[in-house]
Amino acid sequence: MIKVELRTPNTHDSGYKPIASLHIDDERGVHFDGHREAFDTRVAVIDRRSRQPVRFEDDAETWARNLDTAYRAGDLVPVVTQDTNPNPPVRQSRRPDVYLEEPRETPLEA
Numbered sequence: 546m547i548k549v550e551l552r553t554p555n556t557h558d559s560g561y562k563p564i565a566s567l568h569i570d571d572e573r574g575v576h577f578d579g580h581r582e583a584f585d586t587r588v589a590v591i592d593r594r595s596r597q598p599v600r601f602e603d604d605a606e607t608w609a610r611n612l613d614t615a616y617r618a619g620d621l622v623p624v625v626t627q628d629t630n631p632n633p634p635v636r637q638s639r640r641p642d643v644y645l646e647e648p649r650e651t652p653l654e655a
Contacts (some may be wrong), residue, residue, distance in 0.1 A: 546570035548627040550610045551583045590615045
């Protein structure tokens with residue numbers, strides 16, 4: 546089960562406001578609230594576990610869990626609010642397309 550909100554910058558302060566949400570579980574299936582079209586289910590995302598592209602129609606829960614690999618511009622920010630099977634912790638390297646699963650012993654070079 547996973548719940549994801551898509552948030553957008555709030556024009557009145559420095560925070561973010563939710564504009565859409567996605568809830569996927571075994572009982573209810575897939576449920577969208579708010580601006581459903583904000584979730585572009587045609588776009589493949591990169592699964593951090595397999596490092597392979599995954600499409601919504603192939604595995605909706607894994608797709609939702611990895612939305613931040615596709616939404617990186619800042620105008621829409623995916624936030625996982627609940628997840629029964631979260632990805633292992635990762636830290637991002639200096640390259641935005643590279644994720645490191647294990648902490649490095651030596652610092653990254655500039």
